[in-house]
């Protein structure tokens with residue numbers, strides 16, 4: 001049986017196509033998300049590349065912020081449950097998941113069998129989310145993927161006192177204009193996000209294994225600083241931003257079997 | 258044949274009458290008061306005074322999507338966005354009186370800070386702007402489980418002062434026999450209101466939480482009145498009938514039972530209702546309508562002081578956690594949805610610790626969402642929907658895990 005998971009985030013669309021709930025047939029990431037043609041294109045590409053048609057896919061589950069607008073799905077499940085399922089498959093000993101998404105950050109406690117036992121999400125604003133990193137990278141004129149390498153070169157990391165993304169933006173601009181190095185600013189940005197998110201994780205209680213998912217877990221500096229902040233090892237999900245789509249495909253297999 | 262009067266129709270009639278009567282009284286030259294939502298109404302009811310409740314009015318304005326112009330007006334006059342949105346709406350209304358539902362301006366103010374201290378400055382401001390008298394019942398915060406004897410004595414002394422001030426404002430003596438009667442009636446109504454809330458312990462619950470919020474307005478505005486008793490009697494009959502028939506308030510049945518913690522999100526109430534209904538999640542109880550169950554022995558002023566002192570926001574962590582724990586059990590709750598309300602700081606500050614305590618004691622699933630009781634700008638529909646659906650998924654997992662455990666335990670092999 002073939003199933004698929006489509007994870008539609010605010011900035012990207014991810015698809016995993018799965019055979020018998022075990023073998024990944026294809027995975028696709030397209031850097032446009034909810035409200036665009038991205039989700040449909042990503043899905044279409046993911047099945048075409050492995051010579052399948054929609055009829056061959058027994059069940060499709062959509063997840064992520066755009067889950068309710070994707071018409072090709074049989075069911076919608078939130079990214080919380082899908083990430084939990086995906087991580088549990090990849091790291092069965094997982095007890096705590098950290099997911100920094102485009103619009104929100106979550107700390108998820110995992111109970112027996114990979115179910116969600118506890119969940120805390122960020123309040124009020126974009127501080128501590130992927131959007132914050134994106135805005136800051138733009139000011140530093142770098143790609144978000146290069147933020148970690150830049151931050152690693154810091155000599156005197158600055159502290160960003162504003163949590164509000166808009167205020168932090170002007171704080172960073174004024175730091176740069178008074179001569180603070182881009183490296184020190186980059187390290188400050190990483191610390192600011194980690195500080196906010198670690199607060200969420202501590203609230204649900206840090207339990208190993210701690211796994212970080214989503215695109216942000218590709219930022220090795222964030223993982224390193226998070227480990228320091230939580231004083232435990234933090235594992236980057238082996239499928240990073242595809243973890244939610246994998247979870248959705250697995251849940252599709254389980255509900256169809 | 259005339260259509261049968263339903264409690265919903267009667268509620269609408271009573272609420273409309275509440276506002277039109279207030280206006281009529283003002284036009285006739287009678288005194289009109291503005292009171293905080295949990296002021297000991299027994300005193301003004303005894304004096305047969307017309308009183309309207311700005312918090313209730315602000316909620317009604319927000320539910321009719323009329324809040325934004327008033328909020329913007331308040332902000333342009335210099336009130337901070339961080340101020341409670343009820344206060345901003347009302348302070349703007351005081352100046353412009355621009356709202357679909359009008360209320361007359363007050364001749365006196367009745368303020369009791371048993372829910373927060375924002376109220377004192379807000380109402381002092383009105384009294385100063387309109388140059389009218391203000392009666393304040395200052396209620397100390399309960400750091401212990403119950404008010405201390407000193408706090409009770411202090412509140413009672415203020416009751417005495419309140420009577421003196423009311424006599425001065427109206428030029429009429431306070432009728433102590435009438436006071437007793439009002440207390441008896443208020444208790445009857447509170448008991449009936451508690452019965453309404455408790456009937457929702459039935460599975461499936463006969464009433465959805467959004468309806469509870471609507472009926473609640475009658476308890477805010479007229480819990481010392483005869484007609485409120487009639488409304489509640491009718492409502493109880495309807496609910497008992499529904500329970501007998503095993504009828505859920507949702508056609509597809511009730512899949513998940515939750516408590517709504519905090520104030521309603523009035524500007525988005527329709528959206529919220531639809532999102533709940535779509536997921537088969539019912540709000541079977543809430544800390545919000547429960548605040549108007551005020552029971553005491555009529556004539557016993559110590560108890561009157563105590564009951565008005567022990568309003569949710571004014572009680573300690575332990576007391577609040579015990580109450581929530583009881584509710585999780587009595588209402589067979591699957592989850593609690595906490596409204597992290599940008600307006601109501603006093604409530605928010607206690608929520609996180611409450612969540613931790615209640616989850617540890619009961620294992621109930623907990624979820625938060627960000628919103629505001631009356632400022633439509635502080636709410637994101639997509640975030641709300643995701644969190645509500647996540648709560649439903651978590652509850653479903655817990656239920657199926659529990660079931661499979663039961664099956665394993667009962668398996669003779």
Ligand code: SF4
Nearest residue numbers: 341372373375600601
């Ligand atoms: S909503 Fe909160 S802050 Fe506003 S008046 Fe009520 S208790 Fe006070």
